[in-house]
Structure formats: C-alpha cells, structure tokens
Amino acid sequence: MKILIKGAKVVNNDDIFDADILINNGKIIKVEKSISGRADKEIDACGKHVFPGFIDIHTHLRTPGREDEEDFLSGSKAAAHGGFTAVCCMPNTTPCVDNEGLIRWVIEESKKIGLIDIYPIGAITKNRKGEELSEYGAMAKAGCLALSDDGDSVENGSLLRKALEYAKMFNLLIISHCEDKSLSAGGFIRESFISSKYGMRPVSDISESAIVYRDIALARYVDARLHLAHISSKKSIEIISEAKKTFSKLSCETAPHYFTLTVEDIEKSKFHGNFRVNPPLGEKHDLEAIRKALKEGTIDCIATDHAPHSKTFF
C-alpha cells in the first residue's frame, strides 16, 4: 500500500519546507520536492501543514479503574484525532500501575486496539504512597520506560534520592510532579490578587518551585536523569534554566494551558470548572516566562496532561 501526500508544507523540528511525502506500508520512504509516479492513494495537502506524529509524554488514560472517564480505546481515538501517534500514560489508576503485570497488561491492551502506541509510566513508589520503591527491574523488563508518582511528589527526600539512584540501573527516567502539599494545602487557584479578591483557597507558586529546586538538587547529587512535569511558573523556570547550564540530565515539560491562559481568564470565565487545573493557572509573568523558555529550549517539550474527568458536581 503506497500513499502519496502532495504539496504539503512539511514541519520538522528544525525546518519548514514544501515537499511531497511517499509512504509505503506505513513507513515514510521519501520526502522530496516533487514525487511523481503511482500510488494507491493520493492525498492533496496543498495549503496544509504536515507534522510528524506527535508524542504526548503526559496523559491520564484512567485505565484500569475509571473506564467511565477514559479507556484505551477512547484515549487512543482522542490521541489519533489530534495527531498523536504515541502517548505515555500516568500510573495514578486503580489499581496503581506499579508492577510488572500491569505494565505488560497496558501494553498488550493498547496493542489490541492498535491505533497508537501507548507507553505506560510505572509508579515510583508502591501504590504511589511514597513509602516503598516499586519493582523497577521487573517493570523495565515488561516495557516500562519511565517512573512517576504524578499527582503527588515523593515527599520523603531520602526515598526520592534512592529512587533516582536505583532507576539508573535500568535507565528509567524519573518524572517529578512538583508540589509541596503542605504549601498547596487543598488550594485550587494560584495565590494572586484574584484569589484574594474572591476569597478562594490559594496555592502559591512556591509549592511548585520549592520541589523543583529539591528534586534537581537530588538528581544532580546522584547524577541521575530527571524530568519535571507540567511546569507552570516563572520561579520554577528560573531554577531550571540555571540548573541546565551545568546539569545535562535535566529535562522538563509544560502544558498548553500554561502558555495560553492565566488566572485572569478564570475570573473572566466567571469561575467555570474547566479552568481548574493542577498546578493552577499562573499569572501573566508566568505565561510570558514559559513562552520564552519554550523558544529558548529551557522547556524541552509540551505535554498535554490530558486528564478526563466525569461530569460530577459538587
């Protein structure tokens, strides 16, 4: 089966150029100015941009446990619809993906659907409780590439240090959810003039940046790879940018809402629930710092933090 895409504006990581693309049995075999010849299917892409398949390294597919919110089929369809050919899914499920068996199960189930590749992220600690390390060796063997307790930081610094050290043996990447819960304390809106004006339980940006600082220090100390999830604040970016000058094993992501929306948009929406995200939307200076960091490469990638919720009401 040959597919020919004609007249596309091809977008690569380093360049945008006009070209035709020839695909044979699911593999790109030629990208050239003008490809002629016969194909089983020809797609006219005049005036359109063609991107490589996107990879979303931070999603919640809610499976196992909350298939009413998302399952591998609906998640795969949603991803494919948005141009994503591979997604990583976080282990904050019920049961928690913290063992070899569930890693294998996620991979097998997603292969049965076959729309996209799904890469399960295993939990750093058993049941994401922050108490004991899960079995990294067994999970790595089953196909796990990265570890995260996303939703929570590993509060115990000594345990995180051990996780970072131990993960090195299997070349597993630790992904940190940076949130000091004693500082966020059940809040849901960035501490700002707006949170004060409406008397809403606030979260200061320090709840993120304090853990960003600690986790980088630990990773550097034990020379381990570290990736920081959904960075949302200028303060965090300043720390990351400084650390990256001398520590190459550090990477981070942000999510689209952090460089398109601010806490002011929550007020404008009249406090619509769709604007409630964690970490909460920041202020204008955060949005600007994130855009700049994306341009300069301080932030390595954009992940969605796709996290479907059922329509429950308070």
Added chain:
Amino acid sequence: MWDKKHIIAIKELERRHIEAIFNLARNFKELSQREIKKTPALRGKTVVNLFFENSTRTRTSFELAAKRLSADVLNFSASMSSLSKGESIVDTIKNLESYHPDIIVARVGFSASMRTFMRYTDASIINAGDGANEHPTQALLDMFTVEEAKGTLESLKVLIVGDIRHSRVARSNIFGFQKFSSSIRVCGPTTLVPYEFHKIGVEVFDDLDKALDDVDVIIMLRIQRERQESSFFPSLREYVERFSLTPGRIKKAKKGCLIMHPGPINWDIEISSALKERLHPFILHQAGNGLAVRMAVLYLAGTRRKEL
C-alpha cells in the same frame, strides 16, 4: 428601573442599586414598627432558603423577611437534607426547581459558586454567603446601619478588624463602602490578611492601636477557633492582646465612632466584655436592620422591572 435578577455580589452592584435597596429598606423598617407588620408584596411567591452551611441569624432573618412580605417560605438546610443521603448539590437544586420557586436564598461553602445555581433554576438567586467571597446582605445591612447613624456613606473612614482572609463580610463591605468613596482599612494578624490585599484598594494594618486613629466606623469580625488550630495565630491570648477592642483601646477611637459586629460575638475575644453594656445595644440594632434590608432585597428580586 431595577434590572438585577440575582443579588450575588456587591462587586456586581452599582451605587444606584444600593441606594434603591436602602430606600425600600427604610419603608419596610417603618412597616415593622406598625401593629400589622405584614405586607402582601410577595403574596403567591415562593422563597426557598437553601443553606448548605450552618446559619441561624441570616437564615431566620431571611425567613422572617419573606414571611413579612407574605411569601411562602421553604427552609432547606444541609443537615436535614438529602445531601446527607448522598444527593449532589446540583440535583438538590434541580429537585427544588420542580416546585418553581421564585427566589432561592442560598449559602454554600464554595467561593464564587453562585453561578452554578443559576444554571439549574429560573429563580432569582440571593447570595446568603459563598465561601470567603461575599455576603452581600450582611454588607448592605452594615452600610444601611451606618447611613442611618451618620446620615451619609460618603467619604467615611471604615476599619475592619480580625480574620480578613476568610471573611466574606469583609470583602462585601469593602466593595460596598468603596462605591461611596469611603476609605477602608483592614487590620488583623499578618497571617489573616490575604496576599496582595492592598491591591483591592485598602490600607492594611497589623496594629489595632494605629489602625483605630481617626476612623468613623469599626467592623469587628468574628474569630473562629479553627484558625488557631491551623496556626494562623498561636493562641487566643495573643490575639486578644493585640486585636481585641478593650476599654483602654477604644479611647483612641474618634468620638461618635460606630462599632459594629456581624455576630455572633465572642465576648472577650473580639470585644472586651467590659464594653458589652456600652456596645451591645448598637450591635443588636445593627442586626435588627437585617430584617428590613433583607425584605428590600427579597422584594426587588421578587418583583423585577419595577420603576424605582
């Protein structure tokens, strides 16, 4: 023309709305002094008091206000409600909507959440307190009381003392008094004043002795014991030492300065009990004004598009 279906926040009212409420409240207050205290203004209308948080004085004063206006009143509180059987707030509203209420007086624990109610009912919503956001009728009755006593709301110096952070009364009063070009001071432990609060246009104090200087009105807020448990201050003793209104301290205030409290008062915490005899009558008078103000608010919400 009264053009507000809902009364959700002082922030969203204009000065003319507040003045209209006060004009009506004055009439209703006069009515309450007659032998027959009832008017048929809301006859045939249904008012639901929907309280998801505990309240005695606000709820009872709304209840009596609605009854004085001849409305049918339904009281619904969280403790006796289907919520304890697991029904969601939204389903509770939808359920009440099937009775076609005209006005819902609502209190919830979530700040700025009244809009959720509007989505599920055609009734006018009156906010009786939403989290730490607003308590508009409390501010209206406070301002009404001040106007009555001072003859004006213009260019006064108003001081609000206590737990500013968690206070919907403070926020509503700030937005209200600001509409009359009064200047507002807030004073409380530094931990109980919200982040960047000066941006709201108030002067922030942490020393009551200094804050008292030259003010026309003092609003003392209730201190909740839970705040000590979550370490906003180390002990009530220390709070009282710095923020309690005492006979010695009150001397620093201007002569004729009004002292108010939304109640219930913790005597010897917010205000020294040595001042009870002197200050309590006015605070009770303030609470009494709540009835007339709430009648006015109910009346306007229940009979929209009347010429003012």
